[in-house]
Amino acid sequence: MLQKNKSIFVFIVLTVVIMNIFMIMLLAYTLYTSRERKEAEVRTNVENLTLLLEKSISISSREIDLSLHTLQAYVEKELRDKKHINNNEINNLLQRQQDWISYVARINITDEKGQVQFGHSDIGRRLNYANYSVFKDAQQRNENQLFVTKLMRDPNGQGWVHLFVRRYNQPDGTFAGVITATLPASYFNNLITKLNVGSKGVVLVQDLDMRIIARNPMLETLNGQVGGVGGPPELSRLVQSGIHSGTIYTRRTTDKVPRIGTFRMLTGMPVFVVVALAEQDYLAQWYNDVIKAVLLEFIFLLVTTIAAGLLWRQIQASFFANRRSQMLLRNAHDGIHVLDTQGRLIEASESFFRMIGHTPKEVIGQTPCYWDAYYNQAEIQDLIKNDIRTPEGIRFETFYYNAQGEAYPVEVSLILVHIDDYEVFFCSARDITERKKAEENQRIAAAAFDSQVGMLITDPNLKILRSNRAFTEITGYSQQELIGQTPRILQSGTHEKNFYATMWDHIRSTGSWQGEIWNKRKNGDLYAQYILIANVRDEKGQTTHYVASITDISAYKASEEKVRLLALYDSLTKLPNRRLFLEHLEQSIQEAEMKKRLGILLCIDLDNFKALNDTKGHETGDHLLQQVAARLLECVGANHMIARLGGDEFAVLLDQISASESEAIQHAEMVAKRILQALAQPYFFENSEYRSSASIGISLFGMEAHENVQDPLKRADIAMSEAKNYGRNTYRFFDPSIQSQVQERAEIDAGLRQALEKNQLVLYYQPQVNHMQQVTGVEALLRWQHPTKGLISPAIFIPIAEENGFIIPLGKWVLETACQQLSAWAKHPKTAKLSIAVNVSASQFARDEFVQDVIEILEHTQAPAHLLKLELTESALVMRIEDVIAKMMVLKRYGVMFSLDDFGTGYSSLAYLKRIPIDQLKIDQSFVRDIVVNSNDAEIAKIIIVLTKTFGISVLAEGVETEAQRDVLEKYGCYDYQGYLFAKPMPIYEFEQYLLFQKTQS
Incomplete structure (x- = not known):
């Protein structure tokens, strides 16, 4: 027996060891895969940041080159026309430069011997570049190219700089000198400080000699400052290998911080950029997981050891029990x-x-x-x-x-x-x-006592003496657990002390009490029960016992609550529904009138929700509604009512905010802004990210006596519609004047279908011209010639057509009419080369039948497809990008062109622009309007033009109204325009007269 027990002990120990080894291996594998995933994510992030930084510096380099090229053309023209360069004119030209280059880089012009002749300062004109290798390269190589130096000391002795050099020639082609731009290293520091790389991450700009141009954060050591030579050996080897880009992991950094980084070489400069994230930043959570894993293994080891010990003790106890049994047998x-x-x-x-x-x-x-x-x-x-x-x-x-x-x-x-x-x-x-004998005596009483009703018997001091099986099933307490306790063990804490005092007063005075009460089961669950309590008296009238019978009515209550929830709450979002909201609103209106305090009602409607349902499916739409409900609860809080009125419409009720109308308005604005900000944050689904917005209508109530419950709701709904008309993603207060606008919208909605049937729709054409003011094409713009209201702007009826779905037949009519016009123009040599741009709505483009409709219209009208230009807005790209590209590629095989309208005003994405086969970008008129006086608009327009050159597509500016606007656009490289400076939209007969006049003028 002893030998057998020893074998069992060895088996238990081996089992514990094997289980813990398996747990350690499982935790190690989980941590390893977790780290691998995190490092892959970090590599993707640093690659994106490095690409962004490389694009920013490359654009700056091209801007400097463009300025030097402009000066080169000017100087060579002066030499051809006047045989010399006029000092005053060239200096004035340098002083008049208004773009950012003149504020960042110093521009100098030398003669053929390298002596600076013209510059921004007197110090610059004392310089001589003859001994610089870049000057000699430009002198020896008669090529129209930009030379850029590695990081070098400023010739003026003012720090480290890059020198940009362009050669200019005499009229006979011989070397005449160079034009230089000195770009300080500090410029790069301003670029990299905008990148967020964590507390220990680093952003580097270095030349090919590993000399630091800019670093964020900057180090105190010499090799960590501007001009210092530094960097890990892994980076040096990659740079020397000549590859364009790469990813490295190194522990041998200058500041001894392990990092993962990506570097990219610049094509226009002898410079490369590096963005690296620190291991201790991106693995911070992973290190916490390691600690948790160690603790988990320790707990597992402790639990298995204790369990093994208990098992061994049990085996020993059984061994000794066998021996004891022999003794017990005798006694x-x-x-x-x-x-x-x-x-x-x-x-x-x-x-x-x-x-x-x-x-x-x-x-x-x-x-x-x-x-x-x-x-x-x-x-x-x-x-x-x-x-x-x-x-x-x-x-x-x-x-x-x-x-x-x-x-x-x-x-x-x-x-x-x-x-x-x-x-x-x-x-x-x-x-x-x-x-x-005892069973026989108790059989009758037991049969009665053990009924389906829970029974409890106490003594006069409320000490529990006995309970039946039904009572145990209801409460979860066995009879042994209850005996000696008082009924307080069952109390839920829901009822106040006064409730129990009143109940026992009634029992003592009448002998019994019955009613509903909330109690608590052994597992902590609260439940409703119907209880009857009676006292038992002896022959002297003294209470000897209390007997209680209880019935569990929690199932009935749950069913009752479920019915109430189904009737009053939305099943998807769990928010109150319209019925419960109206009940609460009616009560709030009455209290507001009584207390003379104003309440606020906000109606919230999601923008473009139908497009999400149509493109992503109703299940995704339901997920969005659930996330919107959660965000509204976070914004407003549980103290105010939030309800889903139906579809994608929600309502927020703010009770008794203030007696002051101005204070109530301020509070409503604060809440509305908070809601708009929360709902504009990205929504994340299984494999995608989605952005949305909302329109909010606000109405105050409590200002008028005997107000109907529907009145503030109608006002808020009208205000919400006005917010949508204003452009969405905003809020509007109710204004009585809006009522007439609502009536007008209803009339337009009813009359729009008749307009198509009765030929009230007409196309206007606005010319598109080049820099020589030659008409190259037109944009077809829809107008409604109403028989009584006159010409109705599309800004009024197009949004209504978008909402009611009539935009589909409307868009098809516009496309067919434009193609018929193209077919007619193709028969005349003077108009045969004119193109027509047709706007296509997002809902129209999203239809599966769209491509087939365009092909059938082209075949039916015999219009030249290469002169048809379909204008898409960025909202049309919300659908799956692969579907967008597939549709565009089919139509492009027929020759159809595509233009991206209003670029920069929506969710502009370089990723979209890089992938979609677009032929033209249109600069939105909002950037053109103030391009002369607003540096931000000018900079945006310039970047868009540079992007079109980078991607090899054409660019057209719309909304050009002044010569000054055109001059700035032409200076930046945009040579195609559309706007009132050239012509307004006009019917076909006026356009053809305009075209004839243009021909005679030319």
Whole structure:
């Protein structure tokens, strides 16, 4: 037995060791894969940041080159026309430069010997570049190219700079000198400080000699300053290898911080950029996970060790229990006896021999039928062979004979046990005569007590004496757990002390109390019950007991609550629905009138929600609505009511804000702005990110007596519609004048369909001209010639057509009419080369039938497809980009051109611009309007023009109204225009007269 116990101990220890080794391997693998995923994510981030930085510096380099090229052309022209350069004119030209280059870079012009002749300052004119290698390169290589130096000391001794050099020639082509631009290293520092790379990340700009041009953050060491030579050896090897870009991981950084970074070489400068993120930044959460894993393994080791110890103690206890059983056999009160597999008595306790009235000598070796008055030999053998051979054994009742030969009831327990590799039946017999009598006496009372109703009996001091089975099932407490306790153990804390005091006063005075009450189960769940409490009095009228009967009505209450929720709450967002909201609004209006305080109602409608449902599916739309509900709860809080009125429309009710109208308006504005900001944040679904916005209408209530509950809701809804008309993603307060506008919109909605049937729609054409003011094409613009209201602007009826879906047949009519005009123009040489641009709405382009519709119209009208230009807005690109590209590629194979309208006003994306096969970008008139006086608009327009050159597409500026605007655009490189400076939109007959006039003028 001792040897067997030792083997079990070894097995338990090995099991614990193996389990912990497996847990360690599992945690290690999880941490390894987690780190791999994080590092892959970081590599993608630094690649994007490096590409962004490289684009910014490259654009700056091209801007400097463009300025030097402009000066080169001017100087060479002066040399051709006047044989010399006029000092005053060239100096004035340098002084008049208004772009950013004149504020960042110093421009100088030298003669053929390298002596500076013209510059921004007197110091610059004292310089001589003859000994500079870049001057010699420009002198020896008669090529129209830009030379850029590596980082060098400023010739003026004012720090580190890059020198940009362009050669200019005499009229005969010989070398005449160079034009230089000195760009300080500090300029790059301004660019890199805008990049967020974490607390230990770094952004570097270095030349090919590994000399630092700019670094963020800057180090205190010499090799970490501008001009210092530094960088890890891995970076040096990549730069020397000549590859354009690469990703590195190194621990041998200048400041000893391990990082992952990406570098990219610049094509126009001997410079490369590096963006690196620190390991301790991006792996901070991972290190926390490592600590958690160590703690988890420690806990697992502790738990398995404790479990193994408990198991071993249990095994030891069983070993000693076997030995104790022999002692108990001799001293047991029950009739203990042991049978062999044939049912013969082997051993028994003294109490057993007393029970049957025989000596051991008389019964040892006999079967139970010798003393059992109920079972015969065959039945006993059947028990032994079948019923008893179960792990839990059996228990049954029978009758034994006593010493007087009388039969009495006993309860026998039999179980098969193994002792020293032998099978025996361990039996225990107990005299149950008294118990049977007690059971008989209590059977009737027990039948009544153990009904389906929970029963509880206490003494006069409310100490629990007894409970029935139904009470245990309801509360979860067994009778043993309840006995000695008071009913306070069941209290839920829902009712106040006054409730219980009133209840017991009623019981003492009337003898009983009944009603609904909330109690708590053993597991902590609250439940509703119907309870009847009565007191039991003796012959003297004194209370001896209290009896309570309870019925669990929680299922009924839950059903009642479910019905209430279904009736009053939205099933998707769990917010109150329109019915509950109107009830609360009516109550709020009454309280506002009574307390003379104003309330606020906000109606919120999501912008372009239908487009999301159409493109992403209703399931995605439902997810968006759930996220919107959560954000509204965060913005407004649980103290105010938020409801979903239906579809994508929500409402917020702010009760009794202030007695002052101005204060109420300010509070409403604050809440509306907070909501707009929250709803404009990105929404994340399974594999995509989506941006949305909302329009909010605001109405105050409480200012008028006896106000109807629908009045503030109607006002807020009207205001919300006005917010949508104003451009969406904004809020508007109700204004009575809006009512007339609503009526007008309803009339337009009703009359728009008739307009198409009755030929009230007409196309106007606005010319598009080049820098020589030659008409190259037109944009087709839809107008509604109403029989009574005159000409209606598309700004009025197009949004209504977008909302009611009529934009689809409307857009198809415009496209077919424009193609018919193209077909007519193709027959005349003077108009055969004119193109027509047609605006296509996002909902129109998203249709599966769109491509087929365009092809059928082209074939039907015989219009030249290469002169049809479809103008898309960026909202049309919200749908899946692969679908957009596929549709465009099909139409481009037919020759159709594409233009991206209003570029820069929406969610402009270089990724879209790089992938979609676009032919033209249109600079929005909002940037053109103030391009002469607003440096930001000018800079945006300039960047758009540079982008079009980079991607090899044409650019057209719309909304050009002044010569000054055109001059600035032409200076930046835009040579195609559209606007009132040239012509307004006009019907076809006026346009053809305008075209004829242009021909005669030319």
